[in-house]
Amino acid sequence: MHGMTIDSKYGVPTVSIHTDKFERVVKSVARVSGLPGASMAFVPQPVMGKSDRELRAYVDGNDPITGKPVMQEVIEGLIRPVGEAVLKNASFERTTPRLVEPDTEDNLHQLFLENNWTDKLPIILPTEERVGEMLKHTSHKPQEVVGHMRPTAFREFWEYTVEKVAVNAVMAGCRPEYLPVVLAIAASGATARHSTTSSAAAMVVVNGPVRHEIGMNCGIGALGPYNHANATIGRAYGLLSQNLQGGSVPGLSYVGSMGNNYAYNSITFAENEERSPWVPFHVQHGFKPTESTVSVFGGCHFLAFTLGVREKYWREQVQNLLRGMDPNLRSPVLVLDPITARQFIDRGGFDTKEKLIQWVYENATMPAKVYWDYQLVQNYIYPRATFGEEPWASKLKAAPDELIPMFRPEEIHVVVVGGETNGYWRIISGGYDKTVSVDAWR
Amino acid sequence: MQGNTATAMAGRKITVLNPMGYPPKVTGKPMAPRLGSLDGKTIYLVDARFDDSDKFLKQMQAWFAEHMPGVKTVFKQMSSVYTEDDPATWEEIKANGDAAIIGVGH
Numbered sequence: 001m002h003g004m005t006i007d008s009k010y011g012v013p014t015v016s017i018h019t020d021k022f023e024r025v026v027k028s029v030a031r032v033s034g035l036p037g038a039s040m041a042f043v044p045q046p047v048m049g050k051s052d053r054e055l056r057a058y059v060d061g062n063d064p065i066t067g068k069p070v071m072q073e074v075i076e077g078l079i080r081p082v083g084e085a086v087l088k089n090a091s092f093e094r095t096t097p098r099l100v101e102p103d104t105e106d107n108l109h110q111l112f113l114e115n116n117w118t119d120k121l122p123i124i125l126p127t128e129e130r131v132g133e134m135l136k137h138t139s140h141k142p143q144e145v146v147g148h149m150r151p152t153a154f155r156e157f158w159e160y161t162v163e164k165v166a167v168n169a170v171m172a173g174c175r176p177e178y179l180p181v182v183l184a185i186a187a188s189g190a191t192a193r194h195s196t197t198s199s200a201a202a203m204v205v206v207n208g209p210v211r212h213e214i215g216m217n218c219g220i221g222a223l224g225p226y227n228h229a230n231a232t233i234g235r236a237y238g239l240l241s242q243n244l245q246g247g248s249v250p251g252l253s254y255v256g257s258m259g260n261n262y263a264y265n266s267i268t269f270a271e272n273e274e275r276s277p278w279v280p281f282h283v284q285h286g287f288k289p290t291e292s293t294v295s296v297f298g299g300c301h302f303l304a305f306t307l308g309v310r311e312k313y314w315r316e317q318v319q320n321l322l323r324g325m326d327p328n329l330r331s332p333v334l335v336l337d338p339i340t341a342r343q344f345i346d347r348g349g350f351d352t353k354e355k356l357i358q359w360v361y362e363n364a365t366m367p368a369k370v371y372w373d374y375q376l377v378q379n380y381i382y383p384r385a386t387f388g389e390e391p392w393a394s395k396l397k398a399a400p401d402e403l404i405p406m407f408r409p410e411e412i413h414v415v416v417v418g419g420e421t422n423g424y425w426r427i428i429s430g431g432y433d434k435t436v437s438v439d440a441w442r
Numbered sequence: 443m444q445g446n447t448a449t450a451m452a453g454r455k456i457t458v459l460n461p462m463g464y465p466p467k468v469t470g471k472p473m474a475p476r477l478g479s480l481d482g483k484t485i486y487l488v489d490a491r492f493d494d495s496d497k498f499l500k501q502m503q504a505w506f507a508e509h510m511p512g513v514k515t516v517f518k519q520m521s522s523v524y525t526e527d528d529p530a531t532w533e534e535i536k537a538n539g540d541a542a543i544i545g546v547g548h
Binding site for chain 1: 453454455456457458459460461462463464465466467468469470471472473474475476477478479480485488490491492493494495497498500501502504505509519520521522523524525527528532533535536539540541542543544545546547
């Protein structure tokens with residue numbers, strides 16, 4: 001992307017080097033960026049961790065896509081003009097028809113599957129009747145624009161309307177009364193199908209009266225496959241993300257190396273406000289307790305878990321959990337059963353979520369030399385530190401063995417959920433994006 | 443009877459809505475004029491600061507020194523992370539360079 005900017009906007013001929021796994025992705029991005037002739041060369045994947053000798057072999061070797069020497073591709077990309085035919089086709093219009101060509105149910109199910117419009121599980125076909133029934137549960141017009149979404153910062157935004165969101169909600173199996181919740185999620189503009197090699201998934205926490213109005217589960221099994229609203233709203237988030245942003249196709253518009261089974265329903269649940277000893281999540285973020293909201297998180301990769309908050313060594317045990325996490329920019333979320341939430345108050349006197357967050361911030365530490373060596377810290381935090389951004393610039397001044405914080409306080413969150421069958425709790429990696437009103441979409 | 447009804451339903455064509463969003467128009471952008479030759483030119487090797495790309499570009503810099511000594515190369519790291527735009531660096535390249543090679547990206 002930057003190569004295209006330097007070339008087109010600044011007028012400096014530029015060749016971008018990519019690894020071969022990303023051929024389809026980068027050529028697609030070049031095409032939809034209006035630069036189908038962008039100069040690029042490919043080397044084998046990975047570059048990370050290779051020795052100087054191995055990397056020199058990449059330079060001396062052939063481009064695995066074209067079979068030509070890498071340096072020949074690079075030099076020709078800088079000196080040879082791009083053909084007129086390529087430039088002539090750089091501009092084009094695209095449309096999405098409202099309806100699919102009529103066909104039998106079996107054929108339509110096959111079409112949706114082949115077009116990558118599903119999550120590969122069976123869907124409900126979005127007939128006009130079903131979508132129309134769904135649309136009765138919002139006061140907003142079908143053609144009103146809800147938002148814009150894209151799979152990565154390097155791709156173009158696609159636009160979507162109330163009707164398009166309803167279509168995806170039908171496909172996921174949502175009941176019509178769930179629509180305002182799904183619209184609020186869609187209005188966040190945050191994708192649940194982020195195209196990142198890290199295979200990140202999303203998470204949604206629902207707060208306020210709507211939890212009970214539509215029968216969401218915040219008790220026993222809330223994060224499991226035991227509640228219709230939790231299951232289908234979370235599934236709708238994934239489907240609407242992949243379809244409304246223009247796709248989520250492995251190797252083309254999805255690059256998660258391993259994928260993520262959290263993506264099937266985007267960890268969607270309601271907070272157990274009634275059994276929590278603290279204020280609800282949405283109230284922490286400026287909403288009234290009587291308002292209904294969705295809070296959207298991204299970057300969900302992994303979790304740590306344990307049972308209870310022990311009397312003698314709870315501090316060390318919580319520190320162990322935290323140090324097992326990657327100290328990147330989007331963590332951690334403490335997901336606590338109400339039993340555990342009250343134990344944290346008993347053990348540490350954390351009578352507010354903010355006090356627990358401050359304790360986590362101060363105690364999730366590691367030696368500076370270990371912190372700075374993490375690959376994700378090298379990729380995403382070290383450059384910011386060297387550019388002078390705080391608090392990382394100050395962290396960079398720490399002695400190698402000095403303990404430094406792994407996270408910033410604003411990256412740490414606490415949510416209470418569960419049915420108190422025991423005091424298990426988890427730490428989920430997740431970056432909080434935003435909280436959106438459900439009431440605004442009724 | 444029920445089987446016959448089911449068969450008839452299965453063969454009936456129905457209309458459904460398309461679930462995809464609306465894409466923007468793609469507008470072609472101009473490309474910089476190519477150089478014809480690299481002799482005597484200055485090439486910026488721009489490190490995107492992702493997954494050891496600096497080490498790769500140092501090897502490419504060594505290749506130019508060995509095979510095309512008439513080309514001047516400048517190794518330049520992006521100011522911050524690769525996800526951010528870096529206009530100051532692009533301006534520097536435009537002012538002082540003839541071409542750029544950037545890597546290693548996705």
